[in-house]
Amino acid sequence: MKIAVVGETRPGERRVALVPGLVSRLADVVAEVAVESGAGAAAGFSDEDYRQAGATVAADALHGAGVVLSVQPIPEHRIGELAPGAITISFLPVAQELDLVRALRDGGHTALAMELVPRTSRAQAMDALSSQSFVAGYRAAVVAAEKLPRFLPLSMTASGTIRPATVLVLGAGVAGLQAIATSRRLGAVVRAYDVRAASAEEVRSLGAEFVELELPTLEGAGGYAREMTEERSRRQRELLAPHVADADVLITTAAVPGRTAPVLVTAEMVAAMRPGSVVVDLAAESGGNVEGAKPGEEVTVDGVLVWGGANVPSQVPGQASQLYSTNVVNLLLHLRSGDEIAPDFDDEIVAGCCVTHAGEVRHEPTRALLAAQVSSVD
Amino acid sequence: MKIAVVGETRPGERRVALVPGLVSRLADVVAEVAVESGAGAAAGFSDEDYRQAGATVAADALHGAGVVLSVQPIPEHRIGELAPGAITISFLPVAQELDLVRALRDGGHTALAMELVPRTSRAQAMDALSSQSFVAGYRAAVVAAEKLPRFLPLSMTASGTIRPATVLVLGAGVAGLQAIATSRRLGAVVRAYDVRAASAEEVRSLGAEFVELELPTLEGAGGYAREMTEERSRRQRELLAPHVADADVLITTAAVPGRTAPVLVTAEMVAAMRPGSVVVDLAAESGGNVEGAKPGEEVTVDGVLVWGGANVPSQVPGQASQLYSTNVVNLLLHLRSGDEIAPDFDDEIVAGCCVTHAGEVRHEPTRALLAAQVSSVD
Numbered sequence: 001m002k003i004a005v006v007g008e009t010r011p012g013e014r015r016v017a018l019v020p021g022l023v024s025r026l027a028d029v030v031a032e033v034a035v036e037s038g039a040g041a042a043a044g045f046s047d048e049d050y051r052q053a054g055a056t057v058a059a060d061a062l063h064g065a066g067v068v069l070s071v072q073p074i075p076e077h078r079i080g081e082l083a084p085g086a087i088t089i090s091f092l093p094v095a096q097e098l099d100l101v102r103a104l105r106d107g108g109h110t111a112l113a114m115e116l117v118p119r120t121s122r123a124q125a126m127d128a129l130s131s132q133s134f135v136a137g138y139r140a141a142v143v144a145a146e147k148l149p150r151f152l153p154l155s156m157t158a159s160g161t162i163r164p165a166t167v168l169v170l171g172a173g174v175a176g177l178q179a180i181a182t183s184r185r186l187g188a189v190v191r192a193y194d195v196r197a198a199s200a201e202e203v204r205s206l207g208a209e210f211v212e213l214e215l216p217t218l219e220g221a222g223g224y225a226r227e228m229t230e231e232r233s234r235r236q237r238e239l240l241a242p243h244v245a246d247a248d249v250l251i252t253t254a255a256v257p258g259r260t261a262p263v264l265v266t267a268e269m270v271a272a273m274r275p276g277s278v279v280v281d282l283a284a285e286s287g288g289n290v291e292g293a294k295p296g297e298e299v300t301v302d303g304v305l306v307w308g309g310a311n312v313p314s315q316v317p318g319q320a321s322q323l324y325s326t327n328v329v330n331l332l333l334h335l336r337s338g339d340e341i342a343p344d345f346d347d348e349i350v351a352g353c354c355v356t357h358a359g360e361v362r363h364e365p366t367r368a369l370l371a372a373q374v375s376s377v378d
Numbered sequence: 379m380k381i382a383v384v385g386e387t388r389p390g391e392r393r394v395a396l397v398p399g400l401v402s403r404l405a406d407v408v409a410e411v412a413v414e415s416g417a418g419a420a421a422g423f424s425d426e427d428y429r430q431a432g433a434t435v436a437a438d439a440l441h442g443a444g445v446v447l448s449v450q451p452i453p454e455h456r457i458g459e460l461a462p463g464a465i466t467i468s469f470l471p472v473a474q475e476l477d478l479v480r481a482l483r484d485g486g487h488t489a490l491a492m493e494l495v496p497r498t499s500r501a502q503a504m505d506a507l508s509s510q511s512f513v514a515g516y517r518a519a520v521v522a523a524e525k526l527p528r529f530l531p532l533s534m535t536a537s538g539t540i541r542p543a544t545v546l547v548l549g550a551g552v553a554g555l556q557a558i559a560t561s562r563r564l565g566a567v568v569r570a571y572d573v574r575a576a577s578a579e580e581v582r583s584l585g586a587e588f589v590e591l592e593l594p595t596l597e598g599a600g601g602y603a604r605e606m607t608e609e610r611s612r613r614q615r616e617l618l619a620p621h622v623a624d625a626d627v628l629i630t631t632a633a634v635p636g637r638t639a640p641v642l643v644t645a646e647m648v649a650a651m652r653p654g655s656v657v658v659d660l661a662a663e664s665g666g667n668v669e670g671a672k673p674g675e676e677v678t679v680d681g682v683l684v685w686g687g688a689n690v691p692s693q694v695p696g697q698a699s700q701l702y703s704t705n706v707v708n709l710l711l712h713l714r715s716g717d718e719i720a721p722d723f724d725d726e727i728v729a730g731c732c733v734t735h736a737g738e739v740r741h742e743p744t745r746a747l748l749a750a751q752v753s754s755v756d
Binding site for chain 1: 422502503505506508509512513516520521523524527528529531533535536537538540560563564565653654693694695696697700701702704705
C-alpha cells in the first residue's frame with residue numbers, strides 16, 4: 001500500500017501531516033510513502049529531508065494511494081484524485097464541512113476525523129486535539145509574556161524588587177494546563193478556573209491557585225465541560241469579574257469542539273483590567289471566550305490588548321506537526337491487521353472517528369446534520 | 379528645594395525618571411516634586427497617580443527646580459528653562475552629546491550622568507546601566523521565545539517527546555545573565571560565552587554551560603571587557619561559529635558604553651544557522667554584535683530572523699522606570715547633606731558621574747573630546 005502526504009493549502013496552515021522523522025515508523029505496513037513536493041516547507045522540512053527519510057516526493061503523490069494524510073481536510077475539488085476506497089485521515093470539522101462529507105461519502109471513501117478519536121487512555125497517543133491544544137497553550141503563555149509591558153517573574157535586584165505578574169487562566173484542559181505551566185515557569189503568580197471541579201487538583205499540582213466560585217460544577221462526558229444555562233453563565237461572569245480585573249494577563253481556553261465557545265468575559269470585564277494588561281483568547285476562532293476578541297487580530301480595548309488566536313498550533317509549525325504526525329502514525333498502526341492497513345470498523349477507536357465508509361455516513365451526529373440540511377432545503 | 383520630573387520627548391522613549399511610588403522617598407530632602415503633565419503616561423502612570431503620591435503636576439514644573447530628573451538628556455533647547463546652577467540627572471552619553479555638554483557647562487549647570495556612576499558595590503543601588511541591562515536581558519529572552527517557531531522546554535507528552543531548544547548567549551554581563559536565567563526558566567538548554575573567564579562561574583550557577591574557547595581572556599576595568607586585537611576577534615569568530623550554527627536562539631549582549639560594539643557574529647555565521655532560528659542583538663544600537671542587525675528592525679537573513687534591539691528597556695516601560703527611579707533616588711539621597719541636596723564633588727561617586735559643574739567640564743574624557751573637536755575645527 002502507498003500512503004500519500006498532501007500539501008496544505010488553507011491560508012495560515014503551516015503544519016504537515018507527516019514529518020520526515022516518522023516516515024520510517026511506517027516501513028513495516030506500507031510499500032511507499034509519497035509526499036507532495038513542498039508539503040513540509042512551511043513547517044521547516046524540505047523535500048530532501050523526506051527523500052533522506054525514505055519517502056518519495058512527487059507532484060502526483062495522491063495517485064493510487066490507499067491512505068491520504070493531511071492536517072486540514074482534503075479540499076473538495078481534489079476528491080476526484082483519490083483512488084477508489086481510499087482512506088483519508090485529517091481533522092474534519094463535520095458541522096462546517098457537510099459538502100465535503102457528502103462528497104467523500106458519494107465517492108465511497110473512508111474518512112477518519114482526528115478530532116473524533118475517543119478521549120480514552122487507549123487512544124491517548126492518537127489524540128491530536130490534545131497534542132495541538134498542548135502547543136496552543138504553550139504559545140498562549142509565550143505570546144502573553146511578550147505582549148505584556150512588564151516582567152512575569154519576581155525579581156530582586158540592587159535597584160529594588162519587582163513584584164511578579166498575575167496570570168489568570170480560564171479553562172484548565174490541555175491548553176489551559178500548558179498555559180499555566182509555562183506562565184509558572186516564567187515566574188508569574190497563576191490562578192485558574194474551570195467549571196470541572198476535578199481540574200482543581202491538576203491546577204494546584206502546577207503551582208497555581210484554583211479559583212473557587214460559589215457555583216455548581218459542570219462535569220461532562222469525554223473530559224469536556226457541559227454547556228450551562230444563561231443564568232449560571234451570568235452569575236459566573238459576575239464572580240469572575242474581580243479576578244479578571246486583578247490579572248495582568250488573562251488566557252482563555254474554553255472551547256467545545258464543533259460548538260460556539262462560551263462568552264466567559266464581557267467587554268466590560270476587559271475594560272476593568274489595568275491599562276497595559278493582555279488578554280489571549282485561544283477560542284477566538286469559535287466565537288471567542290472574550291467579547292471583542294477577533295481571530296488572528298490584536299485589538300486594544302480601553303488600553304487592554306486582546307489577542308485572538310487563529311490556528312495557533314501553526315505558529316509552532318514544526319513541533320505541532322511532529323506531535324500531529326505521531327498521533328496519525330499511531331492511528332495508522334492501530335488500523336493495521338498483520339502487514340496491511342485494514343480498519344476494523346467494530347473497534348471503538350475506528351468506530352468513533354469514522355465519518356464516512358463504503359458509501360455511508362457512519363457518524364451519527366453528522367448524519368443528523370445532513371438529514372436536517374436536506375429537510376430544510378425541502 | 380524643588381525637584382522636577384521632565385516628560386521624555388525622544389522617539390521610542392517610554393520611561394519616566396521618577397515613578398509615583400518613589401515620590402514619598404524624597405519627602406525628607408525636597409519641598410516639592412513637580413512633574414510635567416503626561417510625563418509618566420507611556421510608562422503607565424497618570425498625572426492623578428503622581429498627585430496621589432504627593433507630587434504636583436504642572437506644565438512649568440522645570441521653573442525654579444534645583445534638580446531636574448529625566449531618562450534621556452534634557453533637550454538642548456530647554457537648557458534656557460533651567461534655574462541657575464540646577465543639577466540635571468539623566469543618562470548623558472557624552473560622546474554623542476558634546477553640544478549639549480557645552481551648553482550645560484556654559485549655563486553653569488551641574489550635569490550628572492547615570493552611566494558614569496562607578497560600578498562599585500557602594501554605588502550598586504544607583505547603577506542604572508545595570509538595572510536597565512537587567513530589563514533588556516529579560517526582554518531579549520522573551521522576544522526570542524516568542525519569535526522562535528518552536529518550543530523552548532523539553533516536553534514529554536502522550537504524543538511524543540519534544541527536545542528542548544538551544545540558546546546561545548554571547549556576553550555574560552547583567553543583560554546576558556538575565557537572558558540566560560530567563561531562557562533557563564523556559565526550559566531551554568543554554569550555553570554562554572564571555573571574554574571574561576570570571577563570568578564562567580556565574581553562568582554555571584544559572585544552570586547554563588560556559589563555552590570555553592582556546593583564547594586568552596580579556597578582563598578589563600569596572601567589570602567590562604577590554605577591547606581586543608583584530609586577530610583575536612577573527613579567531614574568536616572562528617571558534618564560536620560551530621556554537622552559533624548549533625543554536626536555535628542566539629542572544630548577543632556585548633556592548634561597551636560609548637564605544638562601537640564588537641562584531642562577534644558575521645553574516646556568514648548567521649547563514650549557517652538552521653532556517654527558523656532567531657537572533658536577538660541587544661547591541662544593535664551601538665553598531666551591533668551581529669552583522670546585518672538593524673536597531674528597531676526585524677530582518678530575515680537566509681531564513682534566520684535577526685531582531686535588532688532599540689531602547690529595549692522602554693519595551694518594559696513601567697518596571698524599567700521603577701528600577702531607574704530607584705537608582706536616581708538613591709543617588710539623590712547620596713547627594714544630601716543634612717536636609718539639603720548638596721553634592722560633595724570630592725566623593726568618589728559624585729566625582730565619577732559629574733560631567734559639568736560650575737562652568738567646567740569635570741569629566742576628563744569628555745574634556746578631551748571637546749578639545750579634540752575644537753582643534754579639528756581649527
